[in-house]
Amino acid sequence: MRPDFEACGKEFLAHARDRYIHYVYNGTNRAALDGSQPTLITVGGCRKLCGTGTQYYEWKDAANTITTWVLPIIGLIIQAPWESNEAWETTLAFFRYMGSPISVLSYVLWNIKVTGKAALMIDMAVKYDEYPPEGSDFSSMRDSMYILCIMNQYSIKQSLPPIESEWLLRIALFDNILQLGGSMEARDNIVARRTELARALREGRKKGVIPVFISFFWFVFALALSIELAYDNIGGNQTAHNLAMGLLVGWLPVMVVGSTVDRNSVSADSVRERLNSLVNEVRDALLDPSTFQRYKMATNSSGEDLAWIETLRESDMFDDNFFVAFGGQGRTHFHYGVAHPILSGIETKFMAEYGRDWLRHSATAREAIMVGSRNVNGLKMFDLRMAWQVGSAALIFCGATFGSFFISWFTPTVGLGCRTGGYLIHIVLALALLSIEVGIWFLTHDTTHTSHDIMRRVSTRLERRFTDPEKGLRHDSRTHRLIMYLRSRAFRDVIKVLIIQPLEAFNSGWLIYIIFAQTFGAYQTCACKSSNWAKGKGGFIDLQYSDFYNGHSVYMYWSVGVALSCVVMTGGLCYIAHEYCTQGHMSTEHYERAMHGLKWTRWYKKHTRFVRFLPNRVLGLGKWLGFAFTSGRTRRTRRSLVWTVYEKPRASLGEVPADQGP
Numbered sequence: 001m002r003p004d005f006e007a008c009g010k011e012f013l014a015h016a017r018d019r020y021i022h023y024v025y026n027g028t029n030r031a032a033l034d035g036s037q038p039t040l041i042t043v044g045g046c047r048k049l050c051g052t053g054t055q056y057y058e059w060k061d062a063a064n065t066i067t068t069w070v071l072p073i074i075g076l077i078i079q080a081p082w083e084s085n086e087a088w089e090t091t092l093a094f095f096r097y098m099g100s101p102i103s104v105l106s107y108v109l110w111n112i113k114v115t116g117k118a119a120l121m122i123d124m125a126v127k128y129d130e131y132p133p134e135g136s137d138f139s140s141m142r143d144s145m146y147i148l149c150i151m152n153q154y155s156i157k158q159s160l161p162p163i164e165s166e167w168l169l170r171i172a173l174f175d176n177i178l179q180l181g182g183s184m185e186a187r188d189n190i191v192a193r194r195t196e197l198a199r200a201l202r203e204g205r206k207k208g209v210i211p212v213f214i215s216f217f218w219f220v221f222a223l224a225l226s227i228e229l230a231y232d233n234i235g236g237n238q239t240a241h242n243l244a245m246g247l248l249v250g251w252l253p254v255m256v257v258g259s260t261v262d263r264n265s266v267s268a269d270s271v272r273e274r275l276n277s278l279v280n281e282v283r284d285a286l287l288d289p290s291t292f293q294r295y296k297m298a299t300n301s302s303g304e305d306l307a308w309i310e311t312l313r314e315s316d317m318f319d320d321n322f323f324v325a326f327g328g329q330g331r332t333h334f335h336y337g338v339a340h341p342i343l344s345g346i347e348t349k350f351m352a353e354y355g356r357d358w359l360r361h362s363a364t365a366r367e368a369i370m371v372g373s374r375n376v377n378g379l380k381m382f383d384l385r386m387a388w389q390v391g392s393a394a395l396i397f398c399g400a401t402f403g404s405f406f407i408s409w410f411t412p413t414v415g416l417g418c419r420t421g422g423y424l425i426h427i428v429l430a431l432a433l434l435s436i437e438v439g440i441w442f443l444t445h446d447t448t449h450t451s452h453d454i455m456r457r458v459s460t461r462l463e464r465r466f467t468d469p470e471k472g473l474r475h476d477s478r479t480h481r482l483i484m485y486l487r488s489r490a491f492r493d494v495i496k497v498l499i500i501q502p503l504e505a506f507n508s509g510w511l512i513y514i515i516f517a518q519t520f521g522a523y524q525t526c527a528c529k530s531s532n533w534a535k536g537k538g539g540f541i542d543l544q545y546s547d548f549y550n551g552h553s554v555y556m557y558w559s560v561g562v563a564l565s566c567v568v569m570t571g572g573l574c575y576i577a578h579e580y581c582t583q584g585h586m587s588t589e590h591y592e593r594a595m596h597g598l599k600w601t602r603w604y605k606k607h608t609r610f611v612r613f614l615p616n617r618v619l620g621l622g623k624w625l626g627f628a629f630t631s632g633r634t635r636r637t638r639r640s641l642v643w644t645v646y647e648k649p650r651a652s653l654g655e656v657p658a659d660q661g662p
Contacts, residue, residue: 003051005524009543012041012049023049025540040413043539046526057521061238065519069246072222073515075215076252081259081329092501093331098511099504100433101251104330105393108255110386111262111328112579114152114339118145119583120641121343121351125359128602128645134591137362140191142594143198144173146586150201151275152339153262153328157321158490162378164311165322166341169379172282173342174369177298179291180281190282197278201271202589209260216253222246227562238521240558241419244407245518247565248423249511250400254572259329261580263587268326279322283312333496334441341381347641357647382442390438392572394431399568401427406561410554413542415531418523422514429507436500444492454491462486605643616642 012020016039023045041049057065080097083089097104122142132138148169156165171178171190178190226243285291286309296306312318327335350368351358359365401423408419416424444454462479517523532539582601588594 002053003055003524003526005050005055005529005543008046008050012045012543013039016041020045020049027540038412038542040540040542043526043530043532043541046530046541050526052526054522055524057238057519057524062520065238065242068222068226069242070515070519072215072219073246073249073252076219076256079212079215080256081331083331095501095504095508096331096333097255098508100430100437100500100507101255102390102393102397102430102434103333103437105251105255105258105396106386106390106434106438107328107330107335108258108262109389109392111152111337112258112576112583113389114337114343115149115261115583115586116579117343117347117641118149118339119586120643121145121347122586123598123601124351124356124641124643127357127647128606130357131595131598137359139591140176140195141174141359142586143194146198147194147201147275147278148173148339148342149586150271151323152337153326154272154275154323154338155325155327155332155335156338156379157317157324160317160322160379161311162380164308164378166338166345166378167308168279168283168286168312169338170342170370171286172279174366176366178282178285178295180285193278193281197274199589200274202587204267204271205263205587212256212260216257219246219253223566240407240411241518241523243562244404244411244419244423245515247404247407247561248401248426248514250403250565250569251397251572254396254569254576255330257573258576261576261583262329272321272323272326275323276321283318287312333437333500334492336380336382336441338379340383341379344381344383351641355641355648356644390434394434396568396572397430398427400565403561403563403565403568406564407558410557410561413529413531413540416533417531418528418533419514419518421533422510422517426507426511426514429503429510433500433503433507436495436503440492440495444490456486458486606645609645612643 012023016024020041023041025040025042025045056062077094077097080093082093122138122145125141126132126138151169173194176189176191180190180193223243223246226239226246229239229243286295292306292309295301296303325332327337346369349371350365405420405423405427408423409415462482523529526541527539530539530541582605585594585598585601588597
C-alpha cells in the first residue's frame with residue numbers, strides 16, 4: 001500500500017497516548033534536539049499504520065527539484081573538461097570526476113599552483129615598473145614558461161630516463177643558442193622556434209570561459225533559492241533534503257571553474273604533436289656531430305658536462321613520442337607533470353635567493369636555469385609540498401559534503417538514516433580513493449617502469465621459476481605470455497584498473513542514485529524515514545509538524561551546515577578567481593594586452609601584500625628554526641620565490657650558486 005505520511009502522522013499524533021500507544025517508541029534517542037523528546041513511532045508501527053510501500057513525490061514536486069537542482073548540476077557537469085570524440089575515455093572521466101572528486105581537485109589545484117609559480121617567475125624576472133618589449137629576453141622567457149605549463153598537462157613515456165629527460169627539456173625550453181635542423185639561419189634558432197610554438201599554443205588555447213561561468217551562476221542561483229525555500233519551512237523534509245543534495249555536490253563548481261585556469265587546448269593531440277616535434281628537433285640537433293661541436297664551443301661546456309647527451313642515442317627510450325597523452329585537469333591517475341621538477345630546481349638554485357629582476361644578467365641567469373638544482377629523481381620527483389593541495393581539496397570536498405550531512409542529520413527524523421548514511425558512504429569512498437591513489441603514487445613514483453617495480457620483480461621470479469635451464473622458456477607458452485604481460489604493466493597501473501577505477505565507477509553510480517532517489521522520493525519509506533542506522537534499540541520515525549522544530553534549534557543546526565558548505569565553497573572559488581586573474585598575462589595572445597594585465601596584477605599584489613605578510617613570516621621563521629635545530633643541515637631561507645616590489649640590494653648573478661640543502 002502506498003503510504004501517506006502526512007495523514008498518517010496526524011492520525012498517530014492525535015491518538016499516540018491511547019489508540020496507538022503500543023506504536024510509540026520509548027527507546028533511547030541520542031539525537032534529540034535540545035534534549036527534547038518528540039513523540040516517535042517505531043518502524044514496525046509505521047509499517048502497520050502507514051503502509052509498507054514508497055510515497056514517491058508528485059510530479060510537480062519532482063519537476064521542481066529537477067529544475068531547481070538537477071538541471072544546474074547537469075549544466076556544470078557538461079562544462080567539465082571532457083575528451084573529444086572518445087566515448088570510453090569520456091565515460092571513465094565521468095566516473096573519475098563524480099567518484100573521486102578529492103583526487104581530481106588535488107590535481108587541478110596542484111596544476112594551478114605550478115602554473116601560478118611560472119607566472120610569478122615571469123613577473124619577478126624584471127623590475128616592478130619595467131615592461132620589456134616583444135622580442136626581448138623577458139618575452140622569450142614568458143614564451144618558455146608558457147610552453148612548460150602546456151607540457152605539464154601531458155604525461156611522458158614512462159620508460160624515459162628521468163634525469164636525462166629533464167636536461168633535454170631544459171635545453172628545449174630555456175637555451176637560446178642551439179640551432180635546429182643543422183641550419184645556421186635565424187629562423188631555425190631555438191628561440192625563434194619557441195616563439196612560433198608559443199604563439200600557436202596561445203591561439204589554440206580553449207576559450208569558452210563564459211559558458212562555464214553561466215553554468216556556475218545558475219548553480220549559485222539554485223543554491224540561494226533552495227536555502228530560501230528551506231528556511232520558509234523549518235523542519236520540513238523535502239526542501240531541506242533538496243538543499244542538502246545541492247550542498248553534497250558543492251565541490252563541483254570549484255572543480256569546473258578551476259578547469260578554466262588549468263585550461264586545455266582545442267585539440268590536445270595536435271598540441272602534443274607540436275611539443276613532441278620541438279623535443280625531437282632538439283634531440284636531433286644535439287646528436288648531430290657538427291651542431292653539437294658548435295653548441296659545445298658556444299656554451300663553453302666540457303665533454304663531461306654534456307656526457308649525458310650520449311643517453312639520447314638510446315632509441316628504445318627516446319624514439320617515438322616524448323609526450324604520450326593528455327593528463328591535465330585531473331583526468332589521469334598519478335599525473336605529476338614535468339613542470340614542477342624543473343621550476344622547483346631553478347627556483348631553489350637561484351631565484352629564491354635573488355628575487356625580483358633575476359633576469360637582469362640574462363646569460364648568467366640562463367646558465368643557472370640550464371644547470372638547475374640537483375634532483376636525484378629528475379622528472380619522477382615527488383614533492384611533499386603537494387600535501388597542501390591534497391589537504392585543500394579534502395577540505396573543499398569534506399566542507400561541502402559534511403554541510404549536507406549536517407542538514408540531513410538534523411532534519412526529522414533526526415539521526416543516521418538512509419540519506420545521511422548514503423552521504424557518509426559517498427564521503428568515505430572518496431576519502432578511501434584519495435588515500436589509495438596518493439599512497440600508491442608516493443610508494444612507486446621512483447620505481448615505476450624500472451627493474452624495481454613490483455610487477456617487473458614478480459615477472460622475473462616467475463621466469464626463473466618456470467624456465468628450464470637447458471631448453472629455456474617456450475615463447476608460445478601461457479607462462480611466457482603472462483610474464484610478458486606483467487613486464488608491460490606497472491604495479492600502480494594494475495591497482496588503477498583492478499581497484500581504483502571500479503571504485504570510482506561505483507561511487508559515481510552511488511552519487512547518481514542519491515540524487516535521483518531524493519528527486520523522485522525513493523527515500524519516502526518507513527525504513528528510510530527512520531534513524532535505524534543509529535545506535536539504540538530499534539528504529540524510530542519522527543512525524544512531528546514543522547512548528548515543533550521552530551522552537552527546538554533546527555534553525556541553528558541548519559545554519560551551521562549551510563554556513564560550513566558555503567564558506568568552504570566560496571573560499572575555493574575566491575582562490576580560483578585570484579589565480580585566474582594573476583596568471584592571465586602568461587597565456588594572453590596579444591603581447592600589449594598581456595603587459596597591461598601584468599601591470600594590473602602587480603598593482604593588485606602590491607596593495608594586498610598585508611594578506612601574505614603573516615604567512616610568509618611564519619614560513620620564514622619555520623625555515624630558520626629548522627636550520628637551527630638541524631645544525632645547518634637544511635636551508636636557512638625558504639626555497640620558494642616570494643613576490644616583492646623591490647629588488648634585493650645584495651643580490652648579484654655574478655656566478656651560478658652551488659646547490660644547497662633541502
